[in-house]
Structure formats: C-alpha cells, structure tokens
Amino acid sequence: xxxxxxxxxxxxxxxxxxxxxxxxxxxxxxxxxxxxxxxxxxxxxxxxxxxxxxxxxxxxxxxxxxxxxxxxxxxxxxxxxxxxxxxxxxxxxxxxxxxxxxxxxxxxxxxxxxxxxxxxxxxxxxxxxxxxxxxxxxxxxxxxxxxxxxxxxxxxxxxxxxxxxxxxxxxxxxxxxxxxxxxxxxxxxxxxxxxxxxxxxxxxxxxxxxxxxxxxxxxxxxxxxxxxxxxxxxxxxxxxxxxxxxxxxxxxxxxxxxxxxxxxxxxxxxxxxxxxxxxxxxxxxxxxxxxxxxxxxxxxxxxxxxxxxxxxxxxxxxxxxxxxxxxxxxxxxxxxxxxxxxxxxxxxxxxxxxxxxxxxxxxxxxxxxxxxxxxxxxxxxxxxxxxxxxxxxxxxxxxxxxxxxxxx
Numbered sequence: 001x002x003x004x005x006x007x008x009x010x011x012x013x014x015x016x017x018x019x020x021x022x023x024x025x026x027x028x029x030x031x032x033x034x035x036x037x038x039x040x041x042x043x044x045x046x047x048x049x050x051x052x053x054x055x056x057x058x059x060x061x062x063x064x065x066x067x068x069x070x071x072x073x074x075x076x077x078x079x080x081x082x083x084x085x086x087x088x089x090x091x092x093x094x095x096x097x098x099x100x101x102x103x104x105x106x107x108x109x110x111x112x113x114x115x116x117x118x119x120x121x122x123x124x125x126x127x128x129x130x131x132x133x134x135x136x137x138x139x140x141x142x143x144x145x146x147x148x149x150x151x152x153x154x155x156x157x158x159x160x161x162x163x164x165x166x167x168x169x170x171x172x173x174x175x176x177x178x179x180x181x182x183x184x185x186x187x188x189x190x191x192x193x194x195x196x197x198x199x200x201x202x203x204x205x206x207x208x209x210x211x212x213x214x215x216x217x218x219x220x221x222x223x224x225x226x227x228x229x230x231x232x233x234x235x236x237x238x239x240x241x242x243x244x245x246x247x248x249x250x251x252x253x254x255x256x257x258x259x260x261x262x263x264x265x266x267x268x269x270x271x272x273x274x275x276x277x278x279x280x281x282x283x284x285x286x287x288x289x290x291x292x293x294x295x296x297x298x299x300x301x302x303x304x305x306x307x308x309x310x311x312x313x314x315x316x317x318x319x320x321x322x323x324x325x326x327x328x329x330x331x332x333x334x335x336x337x338x339x340x341x342x343x344x345x346x347x348x349x350x351x352x353x354x355x356x357x358x359x360x361x362x363x364x365x366x367x368x369x370x371x372x373x374x375x376x377x378x379x380x381x382x383x384x385x386x387x388x389x390x391x392x393x394x395x396x397x398x399x400x401x402x403x404x405x406x407x408x
Contacts, residue, residue: 028299028343030298030303031381032299032350034350036357039354040354040367042376043361043370044361044365045284048281063231064231064232064267064269066229066232066247066268067088067229068088070082071272085264087226089224092108094106095254100232102242103234103246103247107131107135107139108228109130109135109215110130110222112128113127115184123167127164127211128185128210129213132214133154137233138231138233141196142196143196144194146178146194148212153214155216159190160190160213161190161191161213162191162192162212163191163195168191178193184221240269299346303388307338307339308395310335310338311335323401332394334393334396335389335392335397336390339389340381340382340389343389347378347381
C-alpha cells in the first residue's frame with residue numbers, strides 16, 4: 001500500500017512539475033547551486049587528500065630531513081635567525097650514517113632547475129637533483145627501466161643520469177632512452193635509468209619532471225655551496241621518534257656546538273607538514289559547509305514557497321481526494337514526494353554540472369568525483385525535500401475537506 005502511494009505520488013508530482021515547467025525550473029535553481037557547491041567542495045578535498053597521500057609516499061616514509069631552514073607553517077617565521085646559519089655539507093650524510101644506531105639509510109641531495117636537450121628536442125624547467133647513491137633507499141622512487149647509479153660512479157663523478165618519466169617521454173617518445181646521450185649544463189650525460197611515473201605533488205609540482213645525477217657530478221656542474229639537504233630513514237615511525245633526538249645529538253657533535261648553544265640546523269618531519277595540512281583542509285571544510293548550507297537553505301525556502309503555492313492551487317483537488325477517502329498519510333506523502341522529486345531533479349542537474357566543474361578543475365588542480373560523493377548529494381537533496389516540503393504537505397493533509405471543496 002505504501003509503495004503504491006509513493007508511485008502515485010511520483011506520478012502526480014511529475015505531472016505537476018511538467019504543468020509548471022518554468023516555475024519548477026526556477027525552484028530547482030537554488031538546489032542546483034547548493035549541490036554544485038557541496039559536490040565541488042567534497043571532490044576538491046577528496047582530490048587533495050588522494051594527492052597528498054600519494055605525495056607523502058613519494059617523499060618517502062619514516063624519513064626526517066636535516067636542513068638549514070626549518071619548514072614554516074603559519075605563525076611567525078624567524079627567517080632572520082636562520083639566514084646566517086652555516087650551510088649543510090654532503091659529508092654530513094656519511095658522518096651520520098657512521099654514528100647512528102637507528103637509521104637504516106642516509107642520503108644527501110641538492111637541487112636546481114635547468115634544461116635537458118637531445119638533438120633538437122629541449123625540455124625546460126626540469127628539476128635537476130644531485131643525490132648520493134643511497135637516495136634510492138631514503139626516497140620512494142622506483143626504476144621503471146635501466147638502473148640507478150652506484151657509489152663508485154658517484155665518487156668518480158661519472159656523467160650518468162636517471163630521467164623522470166615525463167622527461168624521458170618528451171625526449172624519446174618512440175624509442176628506448178637507455179644508453180642515449182643528453183646535454184645537461186652543457187655536458188653530455190649517458191642515460192642509465194628511467195623512473196616510474198609518480199604524478200604530481202598536490203596537483204602542482206610534477207615528480208616526473210626531474211633528472212637525477214650523482215651528487216659529485218652535480219658539484220662539478222653547479223657547485224655545492226648552498227641548498228644541501230640530508231635525508232635520514234628509519235625502519236618505522238616509533239624508531240623515527242627516537243631517532244630524531246639521536247640525529248640531533250649527532251648533528252650537534254658534527255657542528256661542535258656547546259651545550260648552551262642553540263641548534264644551527266633544522267630537523268624537519270613529514271608529519272609536521274601533515275598536521276598543518278589537516279588543519280588547512282579542516283578550515284576549507286568549515287567554510288565550504290557553511291556556504292553549502294546557506295545555498296541549500298535558500299534553495300529549500302524556494303521549494304517551500306513553491307510547494308505552498310502548489311497546495312493553494314490544488315486545494316479543490318485535495319478536497320475531492322479527501323472526500324473520496326484519502327487519508328492524512330496519503331496526502332502528506334503525495335506532496336512530500338513532489339518536494340523530493342523537485343529537489344532530486346535539481347540534484348541530478350547539480351551533479352551533472354559538478355562533473356563538468358571537476359573536469360575543468362582537473363586541468364589546473366586536483367579533484368575526484370567518487371560514488372560516495374554522488375550518493376551523498378542525492379541524500380542531501382532528499383533530506384532537503386523532506387525538511388522544506390513537510391510544512392506545505394502537512395498543511396495540505398490537515399486541510400478541511402469541506403472548506404477545500406468550497407475553494408475556487
């Protein structure tokens with residue numbers, strides 16, 4: 001019986017919507033805006049979260065970074081205290097590796113932007129990274145083709161290079177790059193490896209637009225006067241917490257700091273970045289939920305007003321239905337279903353528009369429209385229809401049949 005009432009309510013509501021197409025379209029407009037806002041917010045946050053997790057994996061798990069500059073996330077950043085610090089040195093990596101009991105791997109790296117050429121093909125704005133051979137263990141890079149360089153090749157300053165996926169594809173779209181020669185900084189390098197495709201960091205910086213060379217070769221090309229970073233990897237998160245203090249003590253010994261002196265180096269952890277990231281996305285959620293709720297409230301008020309108008313116009317119809325035996329529940333359900341259908345149509349249009357918006361966003365940033373987001377949007381439209389359609393439906397269901405029949 002309930003199922004038949006719902007089917008009948010849907011049929012009557014679709015007839016009423018079709019009979020008043022312009023009014024129904026204007027009514028759903030507010031719902032469409034609200035659904036587009038909520039789905040866009042959720043898809044962007046979901047896309048950022050997926051990209052963030054992937055990016056953290058690319059940077060390496062259970063790793064700390066020993067650097068001159070601390071990572072700054074809001075608040076006062078006392079750059080004037082850091083600018084005169086001594087630069088890091090490549091030899092710190094071997095010193096830490098020799099003295100640490102907890103670290104599983106230690107690497108040094110430096111980076112700059114440059115171009116890579118092969119014949120007439122040139123790739124600009126490539127991140128050229130000089131690293132030690134142990135970088136393979138302290139980062140999450142994987143070799144798709146070829147191999148990584150050895151410690152012997154690093155010590156001998158061999159001109160070998162491992163290309164990122166995008167660089168290899170741009171320079172050698174139709175042939176194997178292994179063994180080919182490219183020009184970096186005016187010097188000829190032999191390609192010995194190509195990295196697996198990694199993707200972007202938060203949809204912006206590409207991890208595939210890079211080239212990795214031995215750090216002593218990098219020293220020969222560009223020098224190592226500044227910008228050196230030391231990566232220290234630990235076997236797990238618990239060891240990392242203890243290892244952080246061990247590395248701090250080792251670095252103080254290497255720098256020969258007195259007990260009263262402050263550290264003239266920074267130990268940065270990925271979880272520091274993650275904490276600030278979670279706070280940022282929480283704030284985005286808060287603002288997005290407020291704006292979405294405001295849009296849906298305005299749209300819901302529009303639905304309520306239109307439903308009151310619909311009830312008024314169909315007063316005589318309601319009286320006839322009640323006179324022939326229609327009960328409170330059936331009249332209430334009819335108008336509730338009509339409100340839900342109006343909101344549902346707005347939801348379908350909103351989700352379709354959100355798909356287009358997500359496609360546009362993905363051209364410049366990251367967004368992900370998942371099944372859960374679509375389901376959530378339909379649930380929101382249903383709840384909106386029930387909440388804002390209840391009072392008009394209740395008024396129709398409680399109306400006096402005699403008075404309704406007299407209405408003209």
